[in-house]
Amino acid sequence: xxxxxxxxxxxxxxxxTVLESKQKEILELKDELDVDIFCSLTSDNGQGGAVVTAxxxxxxxxxxxxxxxxLYMEPEEE
Numbered sequence: 857x858x859x860x861x862x863x864x865x866x867x868x869x870x871x872x873t874v875l876e877s878k879q880k881e882i883l884e885l886k887d888e889l890d891v892d893i894f895c896s897l898t899s900d901n902g903q904g905g906a907v908v909t910a911x912x913x914x915x916x917x918x919x920x921x922x923x924x925x926x927l928y929m930e931p932e933e934e
Contacts, residue, residue, distance in 0.1 A: 864895055864906040868923070872915040882919055892922045900930045 871893060875882060882891075897906055908923065916923065 864897070865909065865912060867895075868893070868908065868912055868916070872912065875919050875921070876915070879918070886920060890922075891919065892924055894924045894926060896926045896928065898928045898930070902929055 895906070897904065906925070
């Protein structure tokens with residue numbers, strides 16, 4: 857069975873749903889903790905990309921969450 861690919865946008869959207877459900881608690885703790893979301897992106901051909909929409913960035917903004925992208929490129933075969 858082929859691997860089903862899920863977009864970065866859908867993963868981050870699910871995280872915002874959790875953040876929103878706990879918004880009061882998270883905002884009460886915001887001075888005591890830093891939150892980062894780490895995203896790993898891979899490419900087996902040196903091409904690719906990811907989109908984070910303005911709408912999603914607006915949803916993350918109240919939580920002051922940093923989104924970090926780690927990019928992994930497969931070496932080109934000679």
